[in-house]
Amino acid sequence: MTNQPHPPSPTPAPDLFTWEFAADPYPAYAWLREHAPVRRTELPSGVEAWLVTRYGDARQALADPRLSKNPAHHDEPEHAKGKTGIPGERKAELMTHLLNIDPPDHTRLRRLVSKAFTPRRVAEFAGRVQELTDRLIDQFAARGSADLIHEFAFPLPIYAICDLLGVPREDQDDFRDWAGMMIRHGGGPRGGVARSVKKMRGYLAELIHKKRESLTAEPVPGEDLISGLIRASDHGEHLTENEAAAMAFILLFAGFETTVNLIGNGTFALLTHPEQRERLQRSLAAGERGLLETGIEELLRYDGPVELATWRFATEPLSIGGQDIAPGDPVLVVLAAADRDPERFADPDVLDLGRRDNQHLGYGHGIHYCLGAPLARLEGQTALATLLTRLPDLRLAVESADLRWRGGLIMRGLRTLPVEFTPVR
Structure with missing residues (x-):
């Protein structure tokens, strides 16, 4: 394999991972696509990828x-130990999940969970999603203002x-608190995140234990996903308790923040494209x-x-794009870029809700395509x-430039989204 140098750029490389970069x-990314489409970069954590x-x-x-998902293939330098993956998952022994494993284990675990995300199961869940949506809007509709991130986009998923x-419903506010800690600090100090992940891990282990006991005692098994994982484990699928807890954790982690950002970013895009x-x-x-x-x-x-x-991890x-990648090197695919x-999408910087030829990579591609995409949609x-x-006259309550985006590497989302509208009694 030989490196094919890209043409020299007349403009200097842009700064990445600054607050200004996070805003837009x-x-x-346009500069990188043109001048350095596969570029080795030092990340804020000190890891090079x-x-x-x-x-x-x-x-x-x-x-x-x-390109493996298993961090064991990363030849980590000492200063980068533990800085890849999801904050807190290593200390909480939650590494054995779909985002960190390869076939055949990935195939086995994905098969178990995929039953919860069939079109039929998701369609059956539509009424509950509508109920939650209306209940959350009811809580601020009469006020005429809201922060759509904290009061709507965050609690709904x-x-x-x-x-x-x-x-159980009585425990869901605890999950809301732990998830809030992970969102607030996902791009900053990891101590708070690790504590939240550890609490979540402890709760999930106890919940799995209780559900296993109840499934043994009751003739009618539960229909929820954790009960399904336990039944599969008890019927020869060889799902360990650690795997079950890690699976529940990653479904929560991957299933809520992506949807928070989909609703927040999507609403912001619509409000700025009247x-x-x-x-x-x-x-x-x-x-x-x-059109929806x-x-x-x-x-x-x-x-x-x-x-x-x-x-x-290689x-x-x-070789990717003519660039040699060595074994053990981390690779990050920039979906947003x-x-x-423009080689794939006509007028890529234009928002067109009716766009038809739209094979975007927002939920990935290949065997790791997002399992929860139907529910998120x-x-x-x-x-x-x-x-x-x-709320037909929904509008921003601040200037777009005053909004702040959360720092972080993987996710893209707003910290807040203050809006105003005519109060609905």
């Missing part, structure tokens, strides 16, 4: 079996995923859902909830349609 990373920014290279990398997992927002409202008023469905896909492409795909020498690649569609229908 897309110009920097390859950033992949072109759509074709990204799609190849996401499906390449030579937390309560939904807790219901899906089988977390012609697209009005187009969607007209469609909804006419009882049509086609294509619109969610476009919002995922335009400013999606996951900026970089989770960690991958298991052997390989790939989904605005349902939650996103329900949340946006209900907001725009019940």
